[in-house]
Every structure is written in C-alpha cells, then in structure tokens.
Amino acid sequence: MAGERRKKxxxxxxxxxxHRHEDAFTxxxxxxxxxxxxxxxxxxxxxxxxxxEPNGLVISHSKKWxxxxxxxxxxxxxxxxxxxxxxxxxxxPGDRVLVEALDGEPWVRAVAPRSxxxxxxGGEHARVSEQIFAANIDVLVVVAAAAKPAFKPGLVDRYLIxxxxxxxxxxxxxxxxxxxxxxAPELEAYRELGIQVIATSCETGEGLDDLRKALRGKLCVFxxxxxxxxxxxxxxxxxxxxxxxxxxxEATQRGKHTTSAARLYELDDGLRIIDTPGIRQLGLxxxxxxEVAFYFPEIAEQAAACKFRDCTHTHEPDCxxxxxxxxxxxxxxxxxxxxxxxxxxxxxxxR
Numbered sequence: 001m002a003g004e005r006r007k008k009x010x011x012x013x014x015x016x017x018x019h020r021h022e023d024a025f026t027x028x029x030x031x032x033x034x035x036x037x038x039x040x041x042x043x044x045x046x047x048x049x050x051x052x053e054p055n056g057l058v059i060s061h062s063k064k065w066x067x068x069x070x071x072x073x074x075x076x077x078x079x080x081x082x083x084x085x086x087x088x089x090x091x092x093p094g095d096r097v098l099v100e101a102l103d104g105e106p107w108v109r110a111v112a113p114r115s116x117x118x119x120x121x122g123g124e125h126a127r128v129s130e131q132i133f134a135a136n137i138d139v140l141v142v143v144a145a146a147a148k149p150a151f152k153p154g155l156v157d158r159y160l161i162x163x164x165x166x167x168x169x170x171x172x173x174x175x176x177x178x179x180x181x182x183x184a185p186e187l188e189a190y191r192e193l194g195i196q197v198i199a200t201s202c203e204t205g206e207g208l209d210d211l212r213k214a215l216r217g218k219l220c221v222f223x224x225x226x227x228x229x230x231x232x233x234x235x236x237x238x239x240x241x242x243x244x245x246x247x248x249x250e251a252t253q254r255g256k257h258t259t260s261a262a263r264l265y266e267l268d269d270g271l272r273i274i275d276t277p278g279i280r281q282l283g284l285x286x287x288x289x290x291e292v293a294f295y296f297p298e299i300a301e302q303a304a305a306c307k308f309r310d311c312t313h314t315h316e317p318d319c320x321x322x323x324x325x326x327x328x329x330x331x332x333x334x335x336x337x338x339x340x341x342x343x344x345x346x347x348x349x350x351r
Contacts, residue, residue, distance in 0.1 A: 054096035116167040143224035147179040
C-alpha cells in the first residue's frame with residue numbers, strides 16, 4: 001500500500017565457529033547483551049584454591065565470552081564476573097583456565113598464572129591499562145614482508161622489546177621472498193644479535209619446512225603488519241584452514257585486516273600457533289624512555305663508555321653510542337629506531 005513503510009527483510013547470519021568465529025561472537029554478544037550484565041544465581045562466588053589444576057585452554061575470546069578447548073572439545077564459555085580485570089586483559093589465547101559446568105552451561109571460573117605474555121598498553125578508551133593478546137607462549141614469530149609492504153625494521157624492533165619484556169623467544173620471519181631477488185641487507189644486524197631469521201615464500205614453499213621445524217612442539221604467536229602474509233603462512237602450513245587473505249593495496253602499500261581477533265590454531269606436526277590481527281604500530285607496556293637502551297644490546301654495550309652515566313645518547317657530548325654509529329659499529333637503522341621508540345614513549349607519558 002502506498003505510504004506504508006516496507007518491512008525490512010530479516011537476515012539470519014549462519015554461525016560458523018570454525019571459519020567465522022568472530023561473527024559467531026558478535027551474534028551471541030548481541031543476543032545476550034542484557035543477560036550478561038548480571039551473574040546467574042547458579043554461579044556463586046568460587047572457592048577455588050590457588051594451586052588449582054587447569055582443565056581448559058583459551059582459543060579465542062571477546063569480552064565476557066571465550067572459546068575454550070576442554071573436555072575433548074571446543075566450547076563457547078561464559079567468563080565469570082568474579083574474575084577481576086586488575087588493570088589487565090582478563091583472558092588471552094593461550095591462557096590455561098578452569099572450566100566448570102553450571103546448569104549445563106560452561107563457565108570459565110579461574111585463570112592460572114601466566115608463564116609468559118605479549119602485551120601492549122590499552123587504547124585511549126580501553127577499560128584495561130595492559131592489553132594482553134597472547135599468553136603462555138614459547139615463541140614470537142615476527143612476520144615481515146620482503147616487499148608489498150616494504151620491510152620496515154621499526155615495528156620489528158618494537159616486537160623484539162615486547163618479546164623480551166614478556167619472556168618470549170623471538171624469531172624473525174621474512175615472507176614473500178618470491179617478490180625480491182635477495183634479502184634486505186638490514187637483516188644481518190638481527191642475525192648478529194643471535195635472532196633466528198627464516199626467509200619464506202607461500203608461493204614457492206621456500207623456508208616453510210624450516211619454519212615448521214622451528215615451531216614444532218611449541219606454542220607460538222604470529223604478529224606483524226597487516227598484509228605481510230601471516231594468514232597465508234598458516235594456510236601454507238595447513239591448507240585445510242582456508243583462512244581469508246587479501247592483497248596489499250598498490251596505492252598505499254598497506255595491507256587490510258583479515259584477522260579481526262587473535263585465535264589459537266592446532267596444526268599438524270605438533271604446531272600450535274596464535275594468529276593475531278595486523279597492526280601498524282605497537283605500543284610498549286612496562287618500558288620507560290630511559291630503559292629503551294637496555295633492549296638494544298649493541299647500544300647498551302657501547303653506553304658503558306659514555307662520558308655521562310645518565311647519557312640519553314641523543315645530544316650529550318662524548319657519547320660513545322653516537323660515535324659507534326658514526327664508526328658503523330652500530331647499524332644506523334637500529335639507532336634511528338631506538339630514537340623513535342624513545343621519543344614515542346616520551347610523547348605517551350605526556351598524554
């Protein structure tokens with residue numbers, strides 16, 4: 001009838017937890033938005049000993065819900081409101097947790113202490129000051145691209161600091177080697193620091209066996225810029241995953257986010273890998289501007305010869321660090337990265 005408003009056709013989104021877990025989370029959170037503001041009477045305050053035995057592993061999470069591997073299956077569990085944030089993310093992929101069924105519904109009731117973590121400061125409007133995006137991991141694989149987008153050491157250096165702060169062993173993976181004739185000369189500086197560098201190509205298969213060997217039997221996390229090929233690497237290591245990937249923009253040379261939430265994947269050959277969303281800049285948690293030099297071993301070594309004990313290596317006279325840069329004993333790119341990180345932490349303190 002003319003003038004009547006046409007009813008919108010209601011669309012139902014199919015829930016696919018294996019390949020579209022982010023959509024499943026969004027759907028469930030909307031459906032339960034009212035009910036998850038108060039804990040059920042069936043969930044009394046837990047009386048759980050500190051040395052409890054975890055029975056679950058967090059695969060992925062969103063706010064008050066988490067996918068947890070427990071009792072031989074993967075379940076969508078509610079997170080007990082008695083788990084306080086205490087300034088940090090409540091759960092992260094890799095967390096070992098205690099799951100209990102209450103009225104037939106699984107609840108995450110407790111989180112075991114973390115042996116390691118990767119984190120960054122929470123955003124301006126975040127509810128937590130420390131955002132933890134992976135826990136209890138053995139290896140951080142910093143994925144960078146040989147081209148498209150171009151290799152940028154700044155983010156790599158930030159991840160190396162985050163790995164040391166969190167107690168994680170870093171590996172540098174240079175992907176898309178099929179796009180270049182030879183690797184970037186800057187990589188030699190990382191090898192001299194004792195960091196394992198693995199060159200890979202998802203197109204030719206180069207380095208994939210080396211990567212698989214380095215990660216076997218360990219809990220690992222893939223991190224890096226958008227568009228460097230983290231999801232493509234996972235697909236190459238386990239084709240059945242069939243994760244969505246996108247091309248890098250020719251105009252901006254930047255990748256688009258295809259991974260919207262960190263998630264743990266169990267692969268063949270004992271590989272367990274947490275895939276994380278790509279980022280353009282990584283804030284550093286728990287590091288002051290004055291401490292940055294200690295996370296650059298080549299700078300810390302030369303700093304002992306500076307004239308002033310509190311030398312910042314930015315302007316002071318008789319600075320052994322700046323002299324070492326001029327003498328090519330310290331790679332200039334690494335020194336410039338040190339200066340940028342130091343300045344960014346000063347700006348963060350000002351904000």
